[in-house]
Amino acid sequence: MAITTNDFEYLRFLVRNKSGIALESDKQYLTETRLMPIVRQEGIGTVEQLLAAMRREQPSGRLHTMVTEAFATKETYFFRDTFVFEALEKLVLPDIINNKRSLAIWSAACSSGQEPYTIAMILAETFPFTENRTVKIIASDFSKGILDRARKGNYTRVEISRGLSSCLQKKYFQKQGLTWQIKNNIRKKVEFRNINLLEVWPPLPDMDVIFLRNVLIYFDINNRKMILDKVLRVLKPGGWLFVGTAETPNRLNSHFEQIRHGGAVIYRRKMYGANCSDG
Numbered sequence: 001m002a003i004t005t006n007d008f009e010y011l012r013f014l015v016r017n018k019s020g021i022a023l024e025s026d027k028q029y030l031t032e033t034r035l036m037p038i039v040r041q042e043g044i045g046t047v048e049q050l051l052a053a054m055r056r057e058q059p060s061g062r063l064h065t066m067v068t069e070a071f072a073t074k075e076t077y078f079f080r081d082t083f084v085f086e087a088l089e090k091l092v093l094p095d096i097i098n099n100k101r102s103l104a105i106w107s108a109a110c111s112s113g114q115e116p117y118t119i120a121m122i123l124a125e126t127f128p129f130t131e132n133r134t135v136k137i138i139a140s141d142f143s144k145g146i147l148d149r150a151r152k153g154n155y156t157r158v159e160i161s162r163g164l165s166s167c168l169q170k171k172y173f174q175k176q177g178l179t180w181q182i183k184n185n186i187r188k189k190v191e192f193r194n195i196n197l198l199e200v201w202p203p204l205p206d207m208d209v210i211f212l213r214n215v216l217i218y219f220d221i222n223n224r225k226m227i228l229d230k231v232l233r234v235l236k237p238g239g240w241l242f243v244g245t246a247e248t249p250n251r252l253n254s255h256f257e258q259i260r261h262g263g264a265v266i267y268r269r270k271m272y273g274a275n276c277s278d279g
């Protein structure tokens, strides 16, 4: 049975408040599919009973968190949009590495880790000398469940086949039964953190590059603007911002200029008002 419009409105409010994700009314049909795994896992009879249990719970409670996270789309894969990673390798990283001894990259909304591990593999493959430099790759997501998966770095056959050449599969993964484990030399390069983009951000190092891909699309325009304003507090002047192909920060924030490289559209924080950045 489909949930009532009243229940859908309640879910919509909850999900928006906790994650910023704006559920459109035409997504009502998704509700059953997203909530049934929780109903089963928690041994609650029906979606209606799950919603009743949530109404008795504090908004900070476990069910609220599980339900909110269930509505987040986690789709990701290695080298997603190859042209983006070509731009990182051919334009962005050389620009930073030739001028500075340190490098800080943040993959915000990293899902199960394929994005930050792709970055770590590119550094190992093309810039192995950065081993001797201060390199920080921070990866974050608001879902603790997905972060646990990312931290483990353990992938199914389908997941490692998506985007990874067989050469990179062999070089950086070890078969463990039916799954593939990312090797420690790559895994330990990424520091995972639980950050909700909508809430107060913890202290972060000044970033040279921020990946904020395929997450802004789920937020309404006010939250997108708010997050981009916060990006400016963390991204160094001249720093680079990668967003998803359908996302256009320069329309919402005048501090970014658009740069094209191959098929990729990247954004760069304008230099004016720049602080001195150290090397």
Ligand SMILES: C[S@@+](CC[C@H](N)C(=O)[O-])C[C@H]1O[C@@H](n2cnc3c(N)ncnc32)[C@H](O)[C@@H]1O
Residues within 6 Å of the ligand: 018, 019, 020, 021, 072, 073, 074, 075, 076, 077, 080, 108, 109, 110, 111, 112, 115, 140, 141, 142, 143, 146, 195, 196, 197, 198, 212, 213, 214, 215
């Ligand atoms: C579609 S995935 C994108 C993964 C990766 N960036 C990519 O492009 O392949 C979106 C991710 O955003 C996360 N997310 C959604 N709302 C968030 C929020 N308010 N704060 C932090 N992460 C959020 C989801 O948990 C999910 O892992």
